[in-house]
Structure formats: structure tokens, C-alpha cells
Amino acid sequence: MNSVEYKKKKIVCTNCPLGCKINVVYADADEIEIVEVKGNRCKRGLEFVKQEITDPLRVVVTSVKVEDGEISMASVRSDKPVPLRLMQDIMKILKETKVKAPVKRGDVVIQNILDTGSDIIATRSVNRKK
Amino acid sequence: MKYETDVVVLGGGGGGMAAAKAADKNGANVILIEREEENGGVLNQCIHNGFGIHYYRKDLTGPEFKETLQEELANTNIKILNSAFVLNVNKDKQLTFVNHKGIHEIKTKALVMATGARERHFNSLAVPGDRVAGIFTAGVAQKYINLQNLKPANSALIVGSGDIGLIMARRLHLEGIEVKGVVEILPYPGGLERNVQQCLRDYNIPLYLSHTVTRVEGNKRLSKVYVSQVDENRQVIPNTEKVFNVDALITSVGLIPLTDPVKFVETGPGFITSNTNQTSEDWIFAAGNCTVVFDLVDYVSREGEKAGKYAALYSQNQYFPEQKVKVKKGKNINILHPMYIDPNERTKLYLRVSKTFKRAEVTVEPLGIKMIEEEARPSEMIEISIKPFKDKNLKEIEVSARELG
Ligand SMILES: Cc1cc2nc3c(=O)[nH]c(=O)nc-3n(C[C@H](O)[C@H](O)[C@H](O)COP(=O)(O)OP(=O)(O)OC[C@H]3O[C@@H](n4cnc5c(N)ncnc54)[C@H](O)[C@@H]3O)c2cc1C
Ligand code: SF4
Numbered sequence: 169m170n171s172v173e174y175k176k177k178k179i180v181c182t183n184c185p186l187g188c189k190i191n192v193v194y195a196d197a198d199e200i201e202i203v204e205v206k207g208n209r210c211k212r213g214l215e216f217v218k219q220e221i222t223d224p225l226r227v228v229v230t231s232v233k234v235e236d237g238e239i240s241m242a243s244v245r246s247d248k249p250v251p252l253r254l255m256q257d258i259m260k261i262l263k264e265t266k267v268k269a270p271v272k273r274g275d276v277v278i279q280n281i282l283d284t285g286s287d288i289i290a291t292r293s294v295n296r297k298k
Numbered sequence: 299m300k301y302e303t304d305v306v307v308l309g310g311g312g313g314g315m316a317a318a319k320a321a322d323k324n325g326a327n328v329i330l331i332e333r334e335e336e337n338g339g340v341l342n343q344c345i346h347n348g349f350g351i352h353y354y355r356k357d358l359t360g361p362e363f364k365e366t367l368q369e370e371l372a373n374t375n376i377k378i379l380n381s382a383f384v385l386n387v388n389k390d391k392q393l394t395f396v397n398h399k400g401i402h403e404i405k406t407k408a409l410v411m412a413t414g415a416r417e418r419h420f421n422s423l424a425v426p427g428d429r430v431a432g433i434f435t436a437g438v439a440q441k442y443i444n445l446q447n448l449k450p451a452n453s454a455l456i457v458g459s460g461d462i463g464l465i466m467a468r469r470l471h472l473e474g475i476e477v478k479g480v481v482e483i484l485p486y487p488g489g490l491e492r493n494v495q496q497c498l499r500d501y502n503i504p505l506y507l508s509h510t511v512t513r514v515e516g517n518k519r520l521s522k523v524y525v526s527q528v529d530e531n532r533q534v535i536p537n538t539e540k541v542f543n544v545d546a547l548i549t550s551v552g553l554i555p556l557t558d559p560v561k562f563v564e565t566g567p568g569f570i571t572s573n574t575n576q577t578s579e580d581w582i583f584a585a586g587n588c589t590v591v592f593d594l595v596d597y598v599s600r601e602g603e604k605a606g607k608y609a610a611l612y613s614q615n616q617y618f619p620e621q622k623v624k625v626k627k628g629k630n631i632n633i634l635h636p637m638y639i640d641p642n643e644r645t646k647l648y649l650r651v652s653k654t655f656k657r658a659e660v661t662v663e664p665l666g667i668k669m670i671e672e673e674a675r676p677s678e679m680i681e682i683s684i685k686p687f688k689d690k691n692l693k694e695i696e697v698s699a700r701e702l703g
Contacts, residue, residue, distance in 0.1 A: 180491050180492055180494070180495040181492070182492040182495055182496045184351055184357075184492075185348060185351060185490055185492060185593070185594065187490050187491035187492035187493075187495070189491065189673075224500075226496060226500065227347050227357075229345050229346045229347060229359060230345070230472065231345060231443075231444050231445075231447070233447060239445065240445075240446065240447050241444065241445055241446070241447050243345035243359060243360075243361050243444065245345075245347060245359055252500060255472070256472075259472050259473075273361070273362060273365050291345065291358075291359040291361045291362045292342075292361035292362070292364075292365060293365065
């Protein structure tokens with residue numbers, strides 16, 4: 169018979185600033201099965217825990233260079249969280265990225281970055297240099 | 299030039315913009331003055347998300363929060379003066395400001411102070427060693443990286459584990475700067491638990507709790523930082539010294555409310571206000587980090603709205619508080635805001651406890667309010683709502699915290 173390993177973990181939910189400390193017990197087999205969850209103040213915490221023990225996701229935030237802009241950088245973010253394991257690769261791409269002014273908040277800077285299904289969008293507007 | 303208006307809002311950060319919006323909504327003529335070329339204050343450089351969850355019910359970045367507020371202001375009659383620095387506010391309700399066209403005066407009926415806070419500097423820590431290049435406050439490092447595309451270091455140590463320090467640790471790390479650790483003198487992290495997770499643990503950046511910087515060294519540019527462990531009394535424990543070879547030390551050791559240029563109101567250290575954000579001078583209201591340092595811009599903007607609303611009412615002779623009840627810090631309370639209550643109006647009380655509690659009971663007496671807080675820490679602000687209470691004889695209420703066994 170296959171033995172199943174039970175694991176205990178303390179996970180901090182980063183969904184909102186309350187940052188609940190969630191204690192989770194789960195069976196780490198091919199298919200992860202959650203046995204017990206304690207400490208989340210809302211349902212979103214449960215989803216978060218599931219994701220966190222399989223493949224943690226985080227929002228990317230950084231700035232990219234702007235050509236001909238009033239200021240030289242425009243801040244950007246991913247419109248959905250991306251796998252944490254891809255963070256360094258995504259940062260590398262964004263370091264090389266240049267956009268042309270004008271930039272409007274919400275503009276897509278890179279579509280579907282590294283096939284994550286997430287777009288990189290501008291979080292501020294930058295006018296053209298006068 | 300001479301201007302005349304009902305309400306002047308001084309400072310165009312999250313607090314000031316919200317104040318201007320609310321004053322306009324309450325029928326006042328409003329002038330908003332900001333020394334920078336654009337509004338937003340610290341929101342401009344805080345490009346991470348985590349803003350607006352309460353105020354807009356959306357998880358926004360700093361610049362998105364700012365632009366959303368700006369768009370709301372664009373639909374109003376508020377006069378916005380940028381690149382304008384206020385030099386002086388006098389008791390006769392006159393303000394003086396300068397811009398590239400010269401010196402100007404404004405006559406007003408009410409004023410909202412929303413000047414924010416400034417960062418405490420490394421020199422205030424009295425650490426021995428050379429005064430070398432490579433020591434920055436977190437805010438300065440943040441501006442270099444996020445707005446100016448400059449790389450301020452190759453390797454860095456951060457002192458202070460508040461949210462600002464934690465967020466900068468992640469930012470520097472992702473920018474390819476080696477972050478050798480975050481040093482914190484207290485036995486617990488200063489920032490939100492979620493930031494410890496997503497800024498340090500996610501990237502294996504060590505956090506040195508109960509540690510402090512004892513010396514810095516370098517020839518023109520910083521090269522070494524000495525760190526030691528401290529005991530419960532914050533005394534350095536001998537033979538615990540570690541040496542970090544870094545070319546930058548980023549300090550994030552607290553914010554100090556900025557109350558300049560108003561000199562004649564009660565402060566301690568920020569503006570002391572009532573629950574309607576009125577200061578000791580009837581016509582001056584204050585909101586945001588120039589009163590106390592808030593955890594979230596959501597609170598700042600909410601307070602800004604309140605200040606704007608009552609300033610507008612005051613300017614139209616519609617707000618005269620008859621009674622002011624003093625709010626007293628009881629046991630285990632470190633920060634309390636506001637310090638006075640107009641009992642006819644609702645109150646949002648913000649407080650920080652003075653030590654860590656597993657389970658704290660916070661009480662407001664004699665109003666009979668009790669609140670249980672799990673894991674109350676000085677770094678996380680606690681909020682209590684108080685309904686209007688009509689008790690003509692009440693002079694003082696007291697807020698305290700105690701450990702529940
Ligand atoms: C690094 C960092 C991370 C943060 N992270 C978060 C977060 O994740 N979530 C969150 O909700 N909050 C966060 N905050 C907190 C939040 O950003 C602030 O509490 C809030 O934006 C402060 O707003 P304010 O209006 O009080 O002050 P400020 O934004 O400082 O605005 C004050 C304004 O007044 C102007 N001014 C001052 N004096 C004068 C004068 N004499 N004449 C003219 N203008 C003047 C200044 O130029 C400035 O624009 C963070 C803050 C920092 C620094
Ligand atoms: S569990 Fe819910 S309340 Fe707790 S941190 Fe996560 S999202 Fe916020």
C-alpha cells in the first residue's frame with residue numbers, strides 16, 4: 169500500500185493586508201489533499217492556501233523605461249498574479265523593455281508574459297516630453 | 299497675486315486630494331497647494347500594490363490610487379496649484395506661498411493641513427563610524443530606483459523592518475542588488491506579516507531580529523557594516539558581532555509627521571486633532587501622516603475626507619463643536635488618534651499598543667466598549683468605531699489594553 173505523507177505548514181495569506189496566519193495540514197500525494205485549515209478570516213484564504221502549496225503566485229510590480237517621456241520611468245504590474253518561480257525571468261524581460269510616450273494607465277506593455285496568461289500593464293500615465 | 303477662498307488644502311498626497319474632494323462636495327471653494335510638479339506625495343514612488351483595498355475596494359498600486367483620485371478631482375471646481383511651496387501660515391488666516399512666478403498670498407476661511415511625514419535619518423541613530431557615501435533612507439533609494447532608473451548599490455543591508463524596509467528589500471533584490479539582510483532591533487518584525495512573507499521569505503532574505511547596527515566603515519564609500527545582537531533592554535550582547543561587506547546601508551527607521559509651516563497649534567509630535575480632524579486652532583484641520591503615521595493610505599484618505607468635510611462646514615459657519623471630550627492614553631497604549639472627541643459626531647479611533655500581545659482586550663471607558671484583538675502588535679494599527687454619545691458631563695475617556703490569559 170502507498171503511504172501518504174501528512175504535512176503541516178503555517179502559511180501567511182498575502183491576499184489582503186490582514187495577513188492571516190493560516191495553519192494547514194495536507195496530504196502531499198500526486199494530488200494534494202487539504203485535511204485541515206485554521207486561521208483564515210475569509211474564504212479567499214482557502215483558495216490562497218491551495219495555490220500556495222502547489223505553485224505560489226505573486227503580482228509583479230516594477231518600472232520600465234520610457235522614451236520621449238516627461239519622466240524616464242513608468243511603473244507597471246501584472247494584471248494577474250504570476251508564478252513566483254518565474255519572477256526572476258520576468259524581471260529580466262522587463263529590465264530590457266522600453267515603451268514610447270505617451271503611456272496611459274492600463275496600457276498593455278507586454279501581452280501574456282512568458283505564457284502565464286497575465287499581461288503587464290502600465291500603472292501610471294506618462295505624457296510626451298514637451 | 300492675491301487669492302481668496304473658503305478652504306485651502308496644504309499638501310497634495312492621498313490625504314490632501316481626498317480632503318479637497320470632500321470640501322468641494324460640501325460646497326466650499328477649494329484651493330489645493332502642492333510643492334511638487336504633480337500631486338500624489340509618496341504614492342508616486344510606491345509602485346507596489348496593496349493600496350485602496352478599503353477605500354476603493356480594489357488592490358491598486360500607489361500610482362493607480364493617485365490617478366484614480368486625480369480623475370475624481372478633475373470633475374470638480376478645485377483650483378490646484380502645483381510647484382507651489384507654502385512658506386508661512388499666519389493666525390489671521392493668511393498663507394504665503396512661492397512658485398516660479400514669485401510670492402503670493404491667500405486669504406482663506408479654513409485650512410486643511412495634509413503635509414505628510416518625513417523620513418527619520420541615519421544620523422538620528424548616533425551610530426559611530428565614518429560618514430561615508432552609500433547610506434540612504436529607504437525613500438531616497440525608492441526614488442532612485444522607481445522614478446530615476448538609477449542603481450544605488452551592488453549589495454545592501456537594510457535597517458528597520460517596517461513595511462517600507464521590507465518592500466525595499468524585495469525591490470532591491472529584484473533589481474539585482476544583493477540584499478544581505480534586514481536588521482531589526484525589536485524582537486518582532488515592524489511591518490505587516492504579509493510583507494515579511496512576500497518580501498523576505500519569498501526570496502530567502504534573512505531577517506535579524508533583536509539586532510542593531512553598531513558601526514559603519516568605509517573609505518569615501520561604505521564598505522562594512524557591523525551588526526550585533528541586543529538583549530531585552532536593547533543593550534548590545536558582547537561577542538555577537540557580524541560583519542557585512544556591503545556598499546549600501548538603507549535605513550527605514552521611522553517617519554516623523556511634518557507640521558511645518560504651522561507653528562501655533564497643539565502638536566505631539568504630529569497635529570493633535572479631534573474626531574472631526576479639527577486642531578487646537580478652530581479654523582485649521584489636519585489629516586494623514588502629519589497627524590499620526592498611518593499604516594494604509596486608505597485610512598489617510600478617509601481621514602482626509604473628514605477633514606475636508608468639516609473644514610467646508612466650518613467655512614460656511616455650519617460647524618461649531620460645543621463640547622470636546624479628551625481621549626486619554628491608558629495602560630499599554632502607545633499611539634492614539636484622535637485626542638479629542640466631539641460627542642455629537644461619530645469617531646474612528648486609531649491606536650497602537652505599546653508591546654506585543656497574544657490576545658489583547660482593548661477597552662474604552664466609561665463608554666463600555668471592549669474589543670478583543672488576536673496578536674496585537676505595535677506595528678499594526680487597531681481601529682475602533684465609536685457612535686455619537688450625548689453625555690454633557692463627560693470630560694474624559696480612557697483607552698487601555700491588557701493581556702487576556
Ligand atoms: C515605502 C512605502 C510603502 C507604503 N506601502 C503602503 C501600502 O502597501 N499600502 C498602503 O495603503 N499604504 C502604504 N504606505 C503608506 C501611504 O503611502 C501613506 O500613508 C500615504 O500615502 C500618506 O499620505 P499623506 O497625504 O498623509 O502624505 P504624503 O503622501 O507625504 O503627502 C504630503 C504632501 O504634502 C506636500 N507638502 C508638504 N509640505 C508642503 C509645503 N510646505 N508646501 C506645499 N506642499 C507641501 C508634499 O510634497 C506631499 O506631496 C506606504 C508608504 C511608504 C513610504
Ligand atoms: S484569509 Fe481573507 S482576510 Fe485573511 S488575509 Fe487572506 S484574504 Fe485577507
